[in-house]
Amino acid sequence: MTDIFDILFTVGLWSSVLRIATPLIFGTLGALLCERAGVLNLGIEGIMTFGAMIGWLAVFQGADLWVGLLVAALAGALFGLLHAGLTVTLGLSQHVTGLGITLFASSFSYYIFRIAIPAQNTPPTVEPFQPLDIPVLSDLPFVGPALFSQTAPTYLAIGIAIFLAYFLARTPMGLAVRITGENPHAAEAQGVDPIRVRYGAVMAGSALMAVGGAFLTLSAFNSFFPTMMQGRGWICIALVVFSTWKPGRAILGALLFALFDAYQLRLQNVLGQVVPYQIFLMMPYLLSILALVIMSRSARVPQALMQPYRKGER
Amino acid sequence: MRIERRQNQPKALLIVAPMLAVLAALSLAGILIALAGVPVLAAYKSLFVGAFGSKFAITETLTRATPLIVTGLAAAVAFRARIWNIGAEGQFYMGALLATVFGFQNFLGLPSFALIPALFLAGALAGMVMLVIPLGLRLRFGVDEVVTTLLLNFVVLLFVSMMLDGPMKDPLAFGWPQSVPIVDEGLLPKIIERTRLHLGLIIAIAAAVLIYVINAFTVFGLEAKAAGFNPAAAKFAGVPFQMTLIKVACLSGGLAGLAGAIEVMGVKGQLSNDLSASFGYTGIVVAMLASLNPIGVIFAAIFTAMMFVGAESMSRSFGIPSFIADVVVSLSLLTMLVAIFFSNYRIRK
Numbered sequence: 109m110t111d112i113f114d115i116l117f118t119v120g121l122w123s124s125v126l127r128i129a130t131p132l133i134f135g136t137l138g139a140l141l142c143e144r145a146g147v148l149n150l151g152i153e154g155i156m157t158f159g160a161m162i163g164w165l166a167v168f169q170g171a172d173l174w175v176g177l178l179v180a181a182l183a184g185a186l187f188g189l190l191h192a193g194l195t196v197t198l199g200l201s202q203h204v205t206g207l208g209i210t211l212f213a214s215s216f217s218y219y220i221f222r223i224a225i226p227a228q229n230t231p232p233t234v235e236p237f238q239p240l241d242i243p244v245l246s247d248l249p250f251v252g253p254a255l256f257s258q259t260a261p262t263y264l265a266i267g268i269a270i271f272l273a274y275f276l277a278r279t280p281m282g283l284a285v286r287i288t289g290e291n292p293h294a295a296e297a298q299g300v301d302p303i304r305v306r307y308g309a310v311m312a313g314s315a316l317m318a319v320g321g322a323f324l325t326l327s328a329f330n331s332f333f334p335t336m337m338q339g340r341g342w343i344c345i346a347l348v349v350f351s352t353w354k355p356g357r358a359i360l361g362a363l364l365f366a367l368f369d370a371y372q373l374r375l376q377n378v379l380g381q382v383v384p385y386q387i388f389l390m391m392p393y394l395l396s397i398l399a400l401v402i403m404s405r406s407a408r409v410p411q412a413l414m415q416p417y418r419k420g421e422r
Numbered sequence: 423m424r425i426e427r428r429q430n431q432p433k434a435l436l437i438v439a440p441m442l443a444v445l446a447a448l449s450l451a452g453i454l455i456a457l458a459g460v461p462v463l464a465a466y467k468s469l470f471v472g473a474f475g476s477k478f479a480i481t482e483t484l485t486r487a488t489p490l491i492v493t494g495l496a497a498a499v500a501f502r503a504r505i506w507n508i509g510a511e512g513q514f515y516m517g518a519l520l521a522t523v524f525g526f527q528n529f530l531g532l533p534s535f536a537l538i539p540a541l542f543l544a545g546a547l548a549g550m551v552m553l554v555i556p557l558g559l560r561l562r563f564g565v566d567e568v569v570t571t572l573l574l575n576f577v578v579l580l581f582v583s584m585m586l587d588g589p590m591k592d593p594l595a596f597g598w599p600q601s602v603p604i605v606d607e608g609l610l611p612k613i614i615e616r617t618r619l620h621l622g623l624i625i626a627i628a629a630a631v632l633i634y635v636i637n638a639f640t641v642f643g644l645e646a647k648a649a650g651f652n653p654a655a656a657k658f659a660g661v662p663f664q665m666t667l668i669k670v671a672c673l674s675g676g677l678a679g680l681a682g683a684i685e686v687m688g689v690k691g692q693l694s695n696d697l698s699a700s701f702g703y704t705g706i707v708v709a710m711l712a713s714l715n716p717i718g719v720i721f722a723a724i725f726t727a728m729m730f731v732g733a734e735s736m737s738r739s740f741g742i743p744s745f746i747a748d749v750v751v752s753l754s755l756l757t758m759l760v761a762i763f764f765s766n767y768r769i770r771k
Contacts, residue, residue: 150568190756194756194759194760198425198759198760198763199763200759200760200762200763201759203506203568204501204506204706204710204755204759205756205759207508207568207706207755208707208752208755208756208759209756211703211707211748211751211752211755212749212752212753212755212756214748214752215745215748215749215751215752216454216749216752218743218745218748219454219743219745219746219748219749222743222745223457223458223743338576339572339573339575339576342569342572342573342576343573345569346569346573349566349569384584384587384588386580386581386583386584386587387584389580390576390577390580390581393573393574393576393577394573394577396569396573397559397565397570397573397574400559400563400565400566400569400570401559401563401565404563404564404565418425419424
């Protein structure tokens with residue numbers, strides 16, 4: 109029984125928390141940005157998958173790791189453009205469109221991957237991002253190796269969250285995004301073009317999602333395989349609600365979630381003989397549902413979320 | 423240029439729109455086939471021949487279409503009332519699981535004509551529960567059912583895998599994750615001997631007709647439409663809003679669960695991890711291609727089944743990854759959404 113709690117005090121657990129949280133932070137921030145502008149982007153699962161595939165493929169073909177992330181971001185932005193074209197310009201159902209984009213982006217990823225890399229027994233790998241020790245801080249006992257010895261994209265994720273929090277709360281453009289998400293007609297009256305804002309937010313948000321996917325294949329693992337996303341995108345959508353649409357809390361939510369995930373992985377080793385491993389694997393999804401139930405009532409949903417905007421039409 | 427709502431939709435668009443959508447999806451996917459260095463028309467010809475070229479191929483396509491008709495109906499029924507049930511995949515597996523649980527031993531010694539409906543009922547009830555829970559969370563706590571039904575799909579798949587490792591494990595399967603088989607009386611009879619085509623097809627078509635009748639001729643059908651179309655107006659007009667949605671969820675989840683029961687009783691005879699080839703998710707595409715029309719669902723399901731069955735033979739002859747079928751089907755969902763838009767709106771200069 110003591111084992112169960114001892115796990116909590118191992119460096120291994122805490123250093124894996126940030127690693128597990130990173131793709132969730134990227135994905136949650138991306139979905140959050142889209143939703144703040146009033147667009148639900150359920151394409152996330154597929155966009156993350158595509159980012160994971162295309163980023164990996166670029167690096168496998170000889171590109172630099174950072175170029176790989178950039179390629180993923182560009183591809184994500186293109187899917188964002190598609191989503192915005194369908195939901196913002198045409199005003200189609202955001203639910204069904206997003207789902208369509210997920211189905212398309214995932215199957216498209218698998219198709220391209222199979223054409224580029226014929227089926228083989230051991231999937232080819234790339235040399236992934238290496239941990240980056242932050243001077244001084246990484247020498248601290250326990251905290252050092254746990255928090256300050258991560259790969260570069262993890263620090264990038266946290267930097268983007270801080271930037272996004274500042275951007276949304278303190279800049280005129282951030283205000284434009286927020287008004288568009290709350291009331292696009294009021295935004296229009298203030299000289300803001302809601303259509304443009306939504307396009308920008310959805311493309312930038314989708315780029316972040318794709319980078320989150322690419323983190324998996326370029327840092328957490330070193331290869332791509334179909335179905336590797338395992339619903340991470342949907343979990344991000346739940347985390348957006350949990351974060352009450354605030355970037356700072358998105359980090360918190362992703363970390364809490366990752367802590368739980370890292371803990372259950374290690375718990376499997378201890379209790380694996382007694383409890384079927386599937387029970388542990390179910391936990392993240394059940395936890396997400398629970399988080400949704402708890403937070404939904406208090407949540408401040410952007411008021412114009414999922415409402416298409418057409419000039420002069422209410 | 424501006425977008426303007428059409429005053430009246432031409433009826434012909436109901437048929438023309440999906441055809442154009444499918445044509446657009448096939449053309450776009452054609453670019454991908456060409457990128458793989460394969461002659462596009464020859465590839466599509468082999469796809470068509472693979473799906474309809476022989477009596478056997480036709481029965482395979484119809485066998486594949488059977489669960490898709492039922493999951494397509496499940497999505498169509500729910501979407502019509504604006505319940506975004508994306509959990510048909512999980513409901514499908516729960517239906518198959520429960521049908522297997524009650525079917526692996528004939529406890530009461532029932533004959534086929536009694537056992538089969540009983541297993542259908544078990545499957546449908548399992549599916550119902552799996553959708554009524556997320557709907558309840560929406561009505562009570564305001565939780566978007568899209569996310570909860572999606573997340574539940576993963577939970578159910580893990581649950582099925584757990585049962586296949588544990589209590590339902592087939593001791594004769596040499597570690598292969600499959601359940602003990604359903605007794606012979608619980609299996610669906612074949613429509614044509616020596617093929618896989620089973621009674622499920624007829625049940626699926628009957629279900630489509632039944633849903634059509636419910637939609638068009640019953641008070642519940644009208645209430646469901648009203649609840650989806652304009653909740654505020656529906657409430658004002660005295661539609662019991664919550665009760666209507668719960669009934670719709672029972673119908674939709676029940677259909678998805680039934681689809682699982684039909685598939686396990688008709689094709690495999692035992693539960694396994696790969697029982698569904700994404701039938702739950704593909705059902706959504708089927709429903710949209712059919713513009714949520716129950717009779718249209720039959721044809722949309724046959725089209726998507728054709729893609730999947732034909733793509734396998736196209737893949738064999740030309741070495742194109744069979745994922746191309748998923749690409750065409752998902753693209754046709756997106757092109758269909760655009761087609762629906764243009765049947766509701768037009769662009770004025």
